[in-house]
Amino acid sequence: MSDSALTVVVVYPDLLGTYGDGGNGVVLAQRAAWRGIPVDLVAAPSDRPLPAGDLYCLGGGEDGPQVRAAGSLREDGGLGRAVDRGAAVLAVCAGYQIVGQAYPGADGRPRPGVGLLDVVTTKGAGRRAVGEVLAEPVDGGPGAAAGAALPTLTGFENHGGVTVVGPGARPLARVAAGVGNGSGDGAEGAWCRRVVGTYLHGPVLARNPVLADLLLGWATGSPLAPLDDREEAALRTERLAAAHPFRGAARRPWRVVLGRPGGSSP
């Protein structure tokens, strides 16, 4: 592994690999490689020390594995040190919840998170939030100040948690369709420093390549050459249109918004 290469770490795919979110690491690494940036993509298993890296991706996972992932990350401590060094983190769904201050265990009781993002998640009272999401970045999102405002975010959510963003972090976006954080204010996701949390699967970076490039830009510290993103653009157009009729219906229950009969099979 060369010292000069950009290192993308997919954190604990054995525990947080349930919803295709490992694709975020692939998207980051490919977009670097296509630009000629040397890159290593590392899958970091939960039974080994977390390797040093420039970009960390955490994905969704089931309740039990989520608890173990949080425990291992807290014990390891490497993620916090990496963030202090300036590494970027993209945390999705269960990963988003555990980088926060607290999250619910399988039994619903609060458990301590890794504490990299000032959010607290509790178990939602109603049904899981499942469905397509459109979300407008708040004030252009984390990159706006540097001239890298995000466009509308698109993704698919599937979670039972309610996440409240504390004063130490900012909401990433506000839902135009779907539920997002479910905290009653329409917020979706959160960010602080170079840590970005979201409920969006898809994977989120495949559907939102500008967000991928924001993270890459943080990691490389230099401007990124444009890529031919026609296929991503076509996908985005389709997904935005598919969710469009529900714009403005954000705080209706997801099953009303999307006309779904209900969650799990009986």
Added chain:
Amino acid sequence: MTLPLRSRAAVAITRGVNAVSRRLGVGSGTVIGGRAGLAVDPDLLGRLAAGRQVALVSGTNGKTTTTRLLAVALEHGRGGAGVPASGGARVGAPGRVGQDGRGGAGVPASGGARVGAPGRVGQDGRGGAGVPASGGARVGAPGRARQHGAVVTNATGANMPAGHVAALAAGQPEAPAVLEVDEGYLPGLVRALRPAVVVLLNLSRDQLDRTNEVRMLAGRWRQALAGASETTVVANADDPLVAWGAGAAPRVVWIGAGLGWQLDAVGCPACEGRIDFGGGAGAAGAAGGGGTADEPGTGLERCRGNVAGGEGPGDGWSCPCGFARPSVDVQVVGRAPDDGAGRGHGAGGGAGLVGDAGATTREGVAGGRTEAVWADGRRAAVALRIPGRFNQGNAVMAAAAAEALGVPAERALTAMVTVGEVGGRFTVRRIGGVPTRLLLAKNPAGWHELLGLVCPGRSPVVVGINARVADGRDPSWLWDVPFEMLQGRPVVATGERCLDLAVRLRYAGVPHRTVRDPKAAVALAGRAAAAGGEGNGGAAEVEFIGNYTAFHDLLGGR
């Protein structure tokens, strides 16, 4: 067995509604009538099952195929019911009597080696001879003579209670039933039907937007089966989640059937610790692949942590808590001639190398010899017309189930050779004039298997993806599928979510065309096959792999 009036009315309604449904062409006529029947008599299912042998087949992948294999094994294996066990003379074609007759005695050994010979398929399967010595009491009972084919089954894959009611209502009241069961419904059906046999194949992620987490399912299986004192569970010992689900059952026949996808089983269902797959695969392998990719671009596909493969048989697994792979009663062995270890290639971190994953699942291996080996030393060849190592595992599971129902496993395996397709799967059909092999995969584990199957070839591949309710509405799982394996061959992305797939293929480094209409996509691939076909392009074949509704759209819309 006389049904109460209410139930008889419910049966009549089930049949009537289904007949109308079929006549109107609004459906396959299996579900709607069942719903109507259940509305009239909520206990209909248990009543219809009473008095007959019932086998249930469940698991994430392979349900429909295994159900079919087991049904065929029972139909053919006990064909000519009522004929006493000595009837070897009636068997099949002349000259092969000896072999078939041997099978009837439950004696194993070398007889199986002949099973696979092509061209003798039909006759072999019919061999009606020896009703087995043990267990088959009902089969040979006088007055019960069933025509061959009298097994009741939900062959169309309608695997929830309405489909079960429809299947049972359509069949003879005492015909044995082989039912494919949705994983979530299994506990309820075990309690309602008190089946003689339950076959548990595997558990992995599937349709996450609407189904339960797999660990929860395994726990519910375990609860339901713990009290199933009349049931023999035939369970895949290579899947820790299945082992957990079956582990509390009073009677289990453990099969070392293999497991191509281990990533969903890394977390121990017993203690939340971490399952160690020996030198095999799982996350350790994935990580092993990840650390050393020096070259940008080329290393990426090798490093994805989401794909874990490793053919299970021979791989032990265990958790520090003590939960470990049960010792098996039947082991599926045999690989390509050069892979005598029978361990797959998971060792050395290979499992994480997406490009290699599933190599031992290749079709070529099916041509190699695969055998079922019993703990007592019996052996039987596993030779099927349907492709894939995963289907060989399914076949051995079905054979063990057949044996529990009184048909010797050797005979069951022989009968299975008659199966050339399952609901259109694995068959080659002309789609707009293009010979197209039709494959169905519904989730990462299934895709992993089928990509391994088509992987050695060079023919064009059409991949069809929808995301309707039956498919799961979130196609994020595309990123758990090692599409990198398709590098170097013509690929067409199609289906309602072809744009999601196109982006996935782009990042997998697979050049492709995107054509939303599946038939147009096959036509395009057909032109590529003709153009690229070595030698005149005549009958170059196209592979079509679709998820559930994409597959059925193409199959139905021919």
